[in-house]
């Protein structure tokens with residue numbers, strides 16, 4: 232609908248169109264004869280008939296026009312530009328909420344119904360159309376609907392011009408396109424939503440050959456790194472790169488073949504070659520007839536989630552410290568290997584490797600040194616194995632190896648490789664250490680074809696290796712079963728023994744070279760309910776292994792220390808109480824325990840002495856030196872037990888606050904008969920005196936032994952010859968008798 236009134240220049244044409252008869256009536260009759268009159272009458276009646284016919288036609292045309300205008304929903308208008316008159320159809324008036332009558336201000340009335348923001352644009356467009364030579368013009372604009380809402384119309388106009396090209400009439404139709412416009416806006420909204428989404432969305436043409444992508448949103452472009460032009464028109468398998476056999480892909484192909492929804496976790500590849508994980512959902516799109524026309528694929532980048540899941544899965548199946556597979560993963564691999572071994576008749580070996588003295592290093596050098604050693608061992612073990620073999624850490628210092636298809640000789644070769652690798656020096660806490668291991672192994676099928684049994688038997692063989700003095704490898708033998716069952720029983724009984732207080736102490740006197748009783752060593756005994764009184768050789772290792780040693784050791788210390796008061800009361804206050812201390816105790820607040828005992832029992836300096844074996848003391852640790860110095864400062868002496876059985880560093884020995892070396896009884900045994908033992912004992916005595924230390928010889932059983940030791944300057948003697956371990960009262964009685 233044009234917004235401007237008509238132009239007066241068009242007036243004549245407009246009149247001639249509206250009233251065609253008037254011009255003719257104005258040309259009046261001329262003076263002619265009767266013939267002429269008759270002819271005129273004839274002519275006139277012909278004209279009247281013609282005129283009447285024309286009017287009839289015109290009426291029919293107009294009627295038809297008005298009926299059509301009423302029948303269609305579009306608003307129709309007819310604007311006479313010459314007289315500035317507007318005719319509007321009913322639909323037009325309804326649409327804009329204008330009165331059907333009163334056309335006086337029709338154009339300006341209509342303009343008030345146009346959305347204010349669109350008015351100026353229409354005005355300009357219309358002026359341009361009219362000023363040019365256009366015969367048609369179209370404009371889309373918003374209008375204020377009678378119900379208060381805003382509608383959308385497209386207004387199409389036909390411009391009638393006179394012979395000079397001036398517009399004289401404009402006939403137009405206004406179609407309400409609110410619904411279409413709404414749809415377009417909704418589409419635009421959806422598109423914006425898709426582009427704002429962080430989920431990658433693609434639309435695939437299901438009917439075109441090779442199913443090309445016909446739409447890809449911004450997220451997909453960003454995720455994949457491909458510009459949108461490189462995605463459109465191509466099959467999106469390009470995102471999976473060369474990885475065409477992913478399990479998720481097979482599931483998707485299945486869903487696509489069956490025309491149903493599908494979901495899969497896929498690894499995709501960016502254009503720059505980096506991989507990322509997506510959770511892809513594909514859904515079929517069908518047209519009105521049910522024909523599948525498109526697929527919509529939406530993919531969320533789940534790389535972070537997958538990375539977390541993988542890390543967790545790795546954590547669940549691997550040992551954090553060494554990165555080796557853990558027990559669970561090893562068992563899976565073993566089960567798999569056993570299946571293969573059965574199918575192909577292959578040999579298989581399960582090997583337990585337990586480090587010797589690891590606990591000592593861990594306790595004395597600290598956990599970080601222990602951790603470092605474990606990592607080193609893990610690396611070295613891996614270096615000893617083939618790709619098909621595997622090694623796992625079962626916890627602590629226990630490693631388990633699985634060898635596939637090995638013959639007996641090959642196993643021994645692997646054992647050699649492992650032993651060699653472990654023997655290489657390891658630098659820990661600033662000093663060099665040497666590591667050995669006890670190795671036990673069991674073979675499939677000879678020793679079993681079940682995972683549990685093989686593991687158990689390899690473990691038993693490993694214990695056997697420990698029992699045989701460590702640093703060796705032992706293959707499973709059926710006789711081992713008995714031993715391990717007994718050991719388990721022993722540990723159970725030891726727990727009960729602690730609860731039932733079945734432990735007691737015997738004492739063995741220690742004598743000066745001239746025979747005077749000087750001290751007494753507390754020796755642990757277990758009063759077993761069935762087996763009777765047991766010496767430590769039967770249970771001390773199991774006690775360490777069960778973790779009960781710290782508790783029992785603490786009890787031993789206290790029980791010995793409390794005896795000092797009794798000795799004082801009997802006039803034996805100068806008799807020293809010697810107590811054996813294990814590595815476990817050394818690292819379970821030994822100093823604090825000793826300090827408390829010294830205070831509680833008012834122990835004077837020299838009343839108590841701790842015996843620690845060489846191997847316990849020799850772990851080169853500053854912390855051990857510090858700990859020993861504090862013990863020393865409490866007036867509690869330190870003796871090195873079983874001296875000569877380990878290997879000592881003299882420079883280290885010098886730094887420890889030691890009073891005494893106890894020559895191991897294995898050297899004492901050969902005195903008077905074995906020149907080697909004699910040489911060793913002589914040099915130990917010499918060494919001690921050069922370091923300013925006293926010596927005690929253990930296990931003196933014969934007089935020649937005693938005499939040899941006395942001759943060679945050994946300060947003290949201990950052994951069956953002079954006094955067997957016995958109850959406190961018996962030993963005290965013996966000493967009192969000796970002293971008279």
Ligand code: C2E
Nearest residue numbers: 754755766767768787811812813930931932950951952956
């Ligand atoms: P040890 O500290 O070297 O103790 C000396 C061992 O030699 C004792 O054995 C003693 O009975 C034995 N013995 C003494 N004289 C002779 C002899 O003339 N000939 C022979 N053949 N043996 C002799 P026992 O009591 O069986 O103790 C063995 C080891 O158990 C001890 O060796 C010590 O290392 C450990 N032990 C004993 N009691 C305790 C304790 O309370 N705590 C800790 N941690 N270890 C202990």
Ligand code: MG
Nearest residue numbers: 752811842872
């Ligand atoms: Mg001892």
Ligand code: MG
Nearest residue numbers: 872873893929
């Ligand atoms: Mg000893």
